[in-house]
Amino acid sequence: MSERPSDTFLERYGRWALIAGSAEGMGIAYAERFARRGLDLVLLDRDGAGLEAQAKTLKAEHGVGVRAIRCDLADTESVEKILDGLEKLEIGMLVYNAAAADSGPWLEVPLARKNMVVSVNVLTPLALVDRLSRKMAARGRGGIILTSSMSALHGAPRQGVYAATKAFDLILGETLWAELAEHGVDALAFVPGMVNTPSFVRTGANRSATALMPPVEPEQAVDEALAALGKYPSWIPGRVWRAAAVALTKIVPRRLSIRFTADRMKQFGKS
Template identity: 45%
Template sequence: MSGLAERYGPWALIAGASEGTGAEFARQLAEEGLNLILVARREGPLDALAAELAGSGVKVVTATVDLAGKDAVARLAEVAAPFEVGLLVFNAGADPNGVGFLDGDLAAWTELATRNCLTVMAACHHFGRLMRARGRGGLLVCGSGVCYGGIPGIGVYGATKAFDLNLMESLWAELKPNGIDVLYLVMGRTDTPAHRKLTLEQGRDWEPETMASAADVARLGLERLPHGPIQNWGLADDEAGWATISAADRRRRIEAIAGASSYAKKG
């Protein structure tokens, strides 16, 4: 995984960095020598992570931002303005509701869709433009296997992840000629504090031995970022498995469509 600082540095911004997979991205990027902008809603865990990384030899900036807020990306842009951000990792976006669509408040679903769709889209737009101007960069959005089909009880969450899947596949084709790597990291069940909390609240057994570790998931995402646009956790690039179609086949499909599109011909 060496060479990340040269490919994406000098700064990486991690949205949803306070714990779990986001914190693991921060630790591994610090080991690679990238300076970090750590963003989350809760200040305490951010400060604790920043203190942990203080001896790593990289600079660390923290910012508390509600990623479902209307001003979320404006806040991200303001915090990042003094720095050259070459890598955006968007790790926020879990579903904390744990109820069926009609049993939840519309405001909760609107907040989830705003964070997972509108904020992701606006963040990729803002930082993608800056990366295009510099001729290199990386956009990595963490997703879920529910992007491939609806599941009762998590309808809005699954719909937002499908939105992100299609957005990132499209951006991969559009931005590849500009030196920007794009990856949608399709995660499975991962051992994180947020997942543990929701599982126990729903009265289900917590079985971390059956789950992926957050460190392994983050490591895979960073390793596969240059290859994009999809990485399915637990599956080889050419293996369909539970995803029904392999990442390699999706890549070939996107390349074929992009090659025949008016957008590609204009480029």
């Protein structure tokens, strides 16, 4: 959808933004950016203490309304019940920033973990998008950002279910970009490589794994996502990472891209 310079962000997207996966990293950056633009916030995360601290800061610094709701995003039914309780709010912006991963050799990751990854990365965002996109379309305005990953661009050894679910998010986001534009709703599949978030730090990435391709800072990533929303079906933050995506998907044979990813994953956590 083309940019509408005369519209303010609030007029374009409505009163409330819902951010799933909001207690750290890009989630905090999204919340701050939205609050700065005058949107009230619904924050969903399993980190209750982090949510409360964030809500307190946002209220004090920006004077916006904040509903901080601790929840397990792997429990899709409970998330839908939360939406039932928010029925009267005009949620015009949805950011699904949460993710779960199955890092490790395929044969060593239990099925329960793989199922949890599917719930967090596919079933819950699907439920949120289905519910909220219908209301946005009926109002003729809204925005949806689904966080995918560059892992979705090809096979990803040692994170197979994660990559597969992020491929789902990528295709869904791009599809929504095409289908919802005529209803006044912007959609974006956001496809980061490495972002310098607490969850990334917890992976144990070492200098050798990040020297040539350093992670993007969360604030830069979010600013690029918001700039791309309404313009592109998908977006990769960081010039180096966009160049890498072109190389890995357009130039390098696919089998080599997969092996390259496997080698990089083995470097994580090594000294």
